[in-house]
Amino acid sequence: MATRAFITEFADWPTQDVLTIPKWSSRVVEQAPIADITTSQQSAAFGANTRYIMFSCDGVFHWTIGSNPTATTSKFRCAADTIYHIEVQPTDKIAFIAGT
Numbered sequence: 001m002a003t004r005a006f007i008t009e010f011a012d013w014p015t016q017d018v019l020t021i022p023k024w025s026s027r028v029v030e031q032a033p034i035a036d037i038t039t040s041q042q043s044a045a046f047g048a049n050t051r052y053i054m055f056s057c058d059g060v061f062h063w064t065i066g067s068n069p070t071a072t073t074s075k076f077r078c079a080a081d082t083i084y085h086i087e088v089q090p091t092d093k094i095a096f097i098a099g100t
Contacts, residue, residue, distance in 0.1 A: 002036035003059030003080075003098040007043050009050040037061060037096040040071040048090045056083045060099040069095035 009028040028050050034041045037057065046053065055063075062075040065088060077099050078084060088094075 002038060003057055003061060003096075005034040005037055005041070005043075005055065005057045005061065005096045007031040007034075007053055007055045007094065009046055010052040010054065011049045012051065034096060037071075037098045040069075040095050040097045042069060042093045042095045045091045045093050046088055050088060050090050052085060053088050053094065054083060054085050055094065056081065057096060057098075061096050062099050063094055063096050065092055065094050067092060069093055071095040071097040073097060073099055 008030045011028050028047045031044055034043065037059075057078070057080060059080045061078050061080070062071050062073050063078065064071050064075045065086075069092075075097075
């Protein structure tokens with residue numbers, strides 16, 4: 001089965017006590033899932049109001065961010081089915097590639 005990537009963009013990310021949680025009402029976009037990351041695949045460009053993203057893949061993966069990113073298996077490795085949250089620049093993209 002192909003590994004898929006899921007991305008949600010947020011305009012705001014509040015902190016409450018020691019727990020950092022996304023402010024769901026600030027959700028800007030839920031991007032269409034990337035259906036197969038067997039080779040490096042880029043997301044759509046983040047919106048002008050996007051400041052944070054939440055992402056996950058249903059298989060082990062590697063990722064990188066930039067204006068025209070290409071993910072390789074030498075990039076940061078992430079576990080399957082784990083949710084990650086990071087700050088991003090508007091109009092950047094995230095790229096994924098499946099790992100082992």
